[in-house]
Amino acid sequence: MSKVVHEFTTAIPEWKPYVRPLDLAEASPAQLEALKITPSNTKVSDYVLVLAHDVETLTHRSPLFNGVMYNKGGLSRAEREIGAVGASIVNRCIYCAAVHASRYNQLAKDETVIAAIFADGVDAEISPRLKAILNFSVKLSKCPSDADASDMQALVDAGLGRDEILDLILSSSLFGWANRLMHTLGEPIAE
Amino acid sequence: MAENNDVIAAIVGIEPGSELAAVVAGRADIMALTQQTHDAALMPAEPGGLSHAERAALACRIAKINDAKDFEEHFETLLDNSGASGDTARIADIWFDGGGDSRLKALIRHVDLVAHAPKDATRRDIELLREAGLADADLVRLSELVAFVSYQIRVAAGLRLMRGLA
Structure with missing residues (x-):
């Protein structure tokens, strides 16, 4: 029995699109070109095949996504994942939250932070630095953004450099984008 | 379109030579990819079932919903430049719900x-768009527009x- 997942989890569900993924046999040269620059070109996910219907944005979106999450320097990869998780909680994107929470756990080799965030949200008892990161991400993700000068100052006070703050802005905002695709164009299914 | 060279830099007012400019230069x-996606979402070479004017007008609504005045003005400029008809321009009016046009209403x-x-x-929200006549590719185009502008x-x-940091 498969069922739709409604609660936050680190067990990554399957993503079932509401929209028919592109059939590679019908793909245009531009679509094939855009699909080539995704991280795995052996098996293209249904998600990317759905996005391939709008090839002009996908062409830029794939390298942008990889740059924001994996570029060298700046904020650690694990802390960028907290930016992604904060946005995904606000937007209740169960799939994105699962993928990026479990990636945080792998990178940080610690499951207690995500467990606390899933249980208590911004009130989670985590380190002051992670708390400032999570709080900023959650507030920036509201509509309209609720982040203010004191939330920004809290990042500085928690020890983040300007380059790290920029990466946090980018990863949190990026998931305002990703959540609005993932959560609206399909649903997370557990087997 | 010179004003579109870097919409974010213009709106934030990143001054050349400032500390912020140096930090942003690191990314x-x-x-650059953000600006390229902006152009692809607002003014694509192949707009499909969503015209440039409709995209600019819908982006205007998104800016209003986000209380982002500078973006509202930016998308209004794109809307003006698109040569939109009065009916299309009305989409930018936050109090307009599409009236008697079922496709506009759904969008x-x-x-x-x-x-x-x-x-x-x-799932039902996607079905409503289909019932209003949107093709799958246009559903994805519309989703990318609202998702990208929100980003x-x-x-x-x-x-x-x-x-604003000291």
Whole structure:
């Protein structure tokens, strides 16, 4: 029995699109070109095949996504994942939250932070630095953004450099984008 | 279109030579890709079933929903430049719900929902767009538009807060 997942989890569900993924046999040269620059070109996910219907944005979106999450320097990869998780909680994107929470756990080799965030949200008892990161991400993700000068100052006070703050802005905002695709164009299914 | 060279830099007011400009230059690749996606979402070479004018007008609504005045003005300029008819330009009016046009009504309803409360979107919302006549490719185009503009507005909001740091 498969069922739709409604609660936050680190067990990554399957993503079932509401929209028919592109059939590679019908793909245009531009679509094939855009699909080539995704991280795995052996098996293209249904998600990317759905996005391939709008090839002009996908062409830029794939390298942008990889740059924001994996570029060298700046904020650690694990802390960028907290930016992604904060946005995904606000937007209740169960799939994105699962993928990026479990990636945080792998990178940080610690499951207690995500467990606390899933249980208590911004009130989670985590380190002051992670708390400032999570709080900023959650507030920036509201509509309209609720982040203010004191939330920004809290990042500085928690020890983040300007380059790290920029990466946090980018990863949190990026998931305002990703959540609005993932959560609206399909649903997370557990087997 | 010179004003479109870097919409975020213009809106945030990143001054050349400032500390913020130096930090942002460290992620010049991302900022350039952001601008390229802006152009692809607002003014694509192949717009499909969503005209440039409709995209600019819908983006205007998204800016209003985000209380982002500078973006509202930016998308209004794109709307003016697109040569939109009065009916299309009305989409930018936040009090207009599409009136008697079922396709417009569905577009506006969906954009408002996904901009403001994506968590409330369900399978049914996609079905409503289909019932209003949208093809699958246009569903994805519409989704990318609202998702991208929501991202762009947040990047600018974050940078503006960073600019305010002592």
